Amino acid sequence: LTAWHALVKNGGLTASQTILVQGTGGVSIFGLQLAAAAGARVIVTSSSDEKLERAKQLGAKDLINYVRTPEWHKEALKVTEQQGVDQILEVAAGRSLGQSIETIRPGGKIAVIGILDGFTSEIPIFPMLQRQVTIRGMVTGSRKMFEEMNEELEKSQIRPVIDTVYSFPDALEAYDHLYRGAFGKIVIRVRP
Template identity: 45%
Template structure:
């Protein structure tokens, strides 16, 4: 069997394809033939050595994969040979609140960028038949993060307004889930082309933050001073001040990334005076995943896969992620 391994290196991307041995699953475990994986910004941070808690030595990267069950260990009753499955981001988080000692795929332990993997049966969820493996491979991290932010933690209601930053995987899933829930969506980008594509997907308003750098004021203007009920904050401290300003009274700002830098001074005054809730989100649990899949199936929501690379082209997929020119998700097929 083949796998890609990453050696965290701040100077260059160090990906190596290696032979691995995949044994038989133990009791409660399943062997999965991985058919597709997808990339997240986190994977670049793992590769360049800036993500905390990464397994030392050669790590098989990527948290997001989909494939088919090819072997069952003893006492596995929830899955059958041939089942199409996706894995959980947090391997053992089934329900309830997250714990500080959770194990994340492609970080603390090996991920799924391999021909085959062995995982506990509880870490695998059956995927809808109408989704391709490439589409299903985008669900474990980006989709579940957006779902948790809006529907589980955010408790989004029809008629509310969602503001999501950028056109990466989380933001486009947020757009799709919010529209399915009957909400209004404002989305930002520096590209008019990407904004046009987002509007074709149902976005109500697009704001070009390059031509409108004070985009929070524009959000307030376009909502007649009210602001957004839920803000999907993907930028981090570099954009957080504007996100707080753009949020509605009693609104929620959900931080899911730090792509715009970490060195900014943040004013807490909007949190206080607008009674805002500032919430960090780190993906979600199995129960949330199942809730999300029910909604995906009901509305036949198809993930946006912008580019697909072969397993042999994995370094090019990472480079494309680094260039940040994609719209939605980048997938790798085995």
Template identity: 50%
Template sequence: MKAYEIQSNAGIDALALVDRPEPKPTAGQVLIQVKATSLNYRDLLIAEGAYDAKQKYPVIPVCDGVGEVVTVGEGVTRVKIGDRVAGTFFQDWIYGSLTREKMKSALGSGNDGMLAEYAVLHQNDLVILPDYLSDIEGATLPCAGVTAWQALVTEGNIRAGDSVLLLGTGGVSIFALQFAKIHGARAIITSSSDDKLARARQLGADETINYKTTPDWEKQVYQLTNRIGVDHVVEVGGAGTLPKSLQAVRIGGRISLIGVLSGRGNEIDPSPILFKNLTVQGIEVGSREMFEAMNQAMQQHQIKPIIDRVFSFTEAREAYHYLKSAAHFGKVVISNDTLYETLRERGLANATLT
């Protein structure tokens, strides 16, 4: 089979398309023909050697992927041949709390991921894809979707009337916008692009802030909330934005710390956390149980993932470069070539899908 490998920390252009033997499922496992994958910022960090200093090579990258079950091993009962399934981000996190051992089961870093023609996963680590979603749409769910769901719903306990601040318009933030709106929350979103902010308003954003023209955006958030602050911040920036998020959240509010898009390592003054009685929680994607709960809500509300562009399997490097450019709104997807050609005929390949 064809698969991509990260063989060193030499960067995106060193991503190698290789031939590997087609994997065979053993007891409890299934063989999946991968139909589509999607990229996350984590995938860029792994390709550039900036994710884990102990990263082992070679590894098949990408944690997000969906496909069709084509072979099942002995004892498999949760899925059957022909089912459309997505793999979970942490293969061993079914329910309960995250542990060190469960963290070792993440796809695309310590374990081979989904950027291949076939993948073998254990039946317990699979989620059935909702019928109303295409393979391309389903491929966006395992990391960004579940992360936003855990942040706002599982841990955030979002309620109607809450206010939520979303930083940027990448995959996690756009999923969080959609989840906030189905729960009746007020959503404030930031971006450096007025065009992206206009698209966010079309998705239901109540207030938008261009952080390039309004660098003190935390003050604007404060004013928009009657000098109270938001109930919840979905913080994807990291060290560069966290100090502003600490100012933008209300007393007793919550910050879900998810990403490091603006960098790491800056000194953070912890006093706002103390004096404002804040909850700051790191969010590491989520369990299979959370994934399934999210799918039920998405099915009920017919939520469609927002996809910016679709690239073919042979264009994986181009997809990585596009994600790195930060030009995207929502998710960047890589499809298998057959599906890509269908999209090309419809005028949708390598183009905006929203």
């Protein structure tokens, strides 16, 4: 629902847009699926080539390993011929938020949905003003959005990518897996 809220409801997702999703966790992978289903161009960043290849199978057009390319924003600009991207699902914050501002096209939107890189960010003010960037903190969404999303998922046949399902007694292991990094969602089954 967070990805739907950010990309569709707030960002007006269309096929003509270029979307950048950071990482391969649940919200980012779902954002990739939504954007690809809409016909948008999707750029995915990750520290894992294996996960990037899996993202490509889900419809990602451009793949950036941010360990090999710490200045990933420059690569994103390069693959968009210096045009930048329309929307970013920003999961890292910290230093990454400044890189997102450098990557966004004029009038673009950055949905901040995570804080993996820190609770504070230094951001470049001039590019933010010059590009008239919208930065919005984003959490889940309303029940109405949830219902609209489910209708669209039924039509498009998008299914969530589940990395691993844990039983409730193994919930701590599930959280450890989440912190190590997942490809898609980590699920904890409450009932046997």
